[in-house]
Amino acid sequence: MPLIKPFRGLRPAPGRAGDVAAPPYDVLSTAEARVRANGKPWSFLHISKPEIDLPANTDPYAPEVYAKAASNLKAMLDQGILQRDDKDCYYAYRLTMGSHVQTGLVAAAAVADYDSNRIRKHELTRPDKEDDRVRQIEALGAQTGPVLLAYPNSHAADALIATASGGQPDADAIAADGIRHQIWVVRDTALIGQISRIFDAMPTLYIADGHHRSAAASRVAAARRGNAAAQHFLAVIFPHHEMKIMDYNRVVKDLNGMSETDFLARSSERFAIEPSASAVHPAQPGVFGLYLPGRWFTLTVKPELIPHADPVARLDVSLLSDNLLGPVLNITDLRRDKRIDFVGGIRGLRELEQRVDSGEMAAAFALHPTRMTELMAVADAGEIMPPKSTWFEPKLADGLVSHVLD
Structure with missing residues (x-):
C-alpha cells in the first residue's frame, strides 16, 4: 500500500x-x-x-x-x-x-x-x-x-x-x-x-x-x-x-517548603545561576529562564549533566525535570502532579510573570523550544517525549x- x-x-x-x-x-x-x-x-x-x-x-x-x-x-x-x-x-x-x-x-x-x-x-x-x-x-x-x-x-x-x-x-x-x-x-x-x-x-x-x-x-x-x-x-x-515549535514553559505552585534563597541554593548545585535585568527567553539549549516574584534569573545546566547519547534525557524539558523539578521541587509526575502547569510560548513571557506576580504560582521556567530534529531523533529511537514538550x-x-x- x-x-x-x-x-x-x-x-x-x-x-x-x-x-x-x-x-x-x-x-x-x-x-x-x-x-x-x-x-x-x-x-x-x-x-x-x-x-x-x-x-x-x-x-x-x-x-x-x-x-x-x-x-x-x-x-x-x-x-x-x-x-x-x-x-x-x-x-x-x-x-x-x-x-x-x-x-x-x-x-x-x-x-x-x-x-x-x-x-x-x-x-x-x-x-x-x-x-x-x-x-x-x-x-x-x-x-x-x-x-x-x-x-x-x-x-x-x-x-x-x-x-x-x-x-x-x-x-x-x-x-x-x-x-x-x-x-x-x-x-x-x-x-x-x-x-x-x-x-x-x-x-x-x-x-x-x-x-x-x-x-x-x-x-x-x-x-x-x-x-x-x-x-x-x-x-x-x-x-x-x-x-x-515554540517554547512550552512551566509554572509551579510552591517551592517545596523552601524559601527563595534556599531554593536558589539547591538549584545552584546543578545550574549556574545569574540574575537578569530583563525577561529571559533562552537563546540556546541547556539555558533556562527562572522567574521569581519581581526578578528574573538565567539558569545554565552544568555541561557534565547533559547525557548527549540519550535522545530523551538530553532534551531541555528532561534536563529541567531531572535536575530541578524532581530533585529540588519533588515534582516527578508531570501528567498528574497538580503543583505544575504548562504555558505555551504563544502566550509570551509576560504570561509567566503575571501568573507568578498574582500569587497563583511561586515560580516560572522559560525553556528553549524543542527542535524538530530532536523530536525526530526520539521517534527514530522508538522513545517517548516527556509531557508538554512541543507547542506547534x-x-x-x-x-x-x-x-x-x-
Whole structure:
C-alpha cells in the first residue's frame, strides 16, 4: 500500500472557507468554542465541538453530542456549505503567521504504515481520548481533524509542493488569530503521480501533533477492514525544516517548603545561576529562564549533566525535570502532579510573570523550544517525549479539507 494517496476531499464551497474554518477541536474549551462560534452558523466548531449546540451541562462525550455532530454535518452538506470533489486530489496547504510561512500537502496517509511505525510516534495516548475520536469518526463517517505530519529533507518533495501551490488558491481565509490559511486543489494527474512516487520513496514520516487522531484512525481501520477509505487517515504533511515549535514553559505552585534563597541554593548545585535585568527567553539549549516574584534569573545546566547519547534525557524539558523539578521541587509526575502547569510560548513571557506576580504560582521556567530534529531523533529511537514538550504554531484549521470514509 502506498504511503500516501489522493482522495475526494470534502471542502467549503467557493467563498465559504472563512465561514467554515475553525481552530482544532482540542485547543478550545467548550466555553471558548461557544463564544467563538456565536453568530457563525457554519463554523466547523458546530461539528468538531457539537456540545456547543446542546444544553450547557451536557457531557461532551454523551451519545447525543456525536449525533449532533452528524446532524450539523448533514445540514452543512444540504445547504451546500460543504461540497465534495468529484475526483481524487491532493491539496497544498499554506499557513502564514507573520513572517513565518510553511507549505505542505493534505493527503490520506496509510494506517498500515502508522501501525508498522513507518509513520513514527513520540507520545503516549490516553484510551478515553482515543475513544472520543473513534466515536466522532464513526458518527460522521469522516475524519475531520487532520494529523500534523513532518517529512525529512526532500528537495524533490519541496519542489513538487511549490508547484502545487502556484497561482491563485482555491480557498483563502484569515482566522481570528490572524493566521492565514490557503488551499490549492491538485487535480493534475501527472503531478499527483509524481507526488505519490516521491513520498512513497521516503523511509518515514513523523507525527508532530495528532497522536490520538491517528490512533483512533487505526482502530477504525481495524473495525472496517472491508472499507478501503478507512485504511487511510487525514494528514497534512510539512517539510520538517519549515515547521515552527515554540517554547512550552512551566509554572509551579510552591517551592517545596523552601524559601527563595534556599531554593536558589539547591538549584545552584546543578545550574549556574545569574540574575537578569530583563525577561529571559533562552537563546540556546541547556539555558533556562527562572522567574521569581519581581526578578528574573538565567539558569545554565552544568555541561557534565547533559547525557548527549540519550535522545530523551538530553532534551531541555528532561534536563529541567531531572535536575530541578524532581530533585529540588519533588515534582516527578508531570501528567498528574497538580503543583505544575504548562504555558505555551504563544502566550509570551509576560504570561509567566503575571501568573507568578498574582500569587497563583511561586515560580516560572522559560525553556528553549524543542527542535524538530530532536523530536525526530526520539521517534527514530522508538522513545517517548516527556509531557508538554512541543507547542506547534501556527495551528491547522479544522474544516478546510475532510476525508470521507465511503
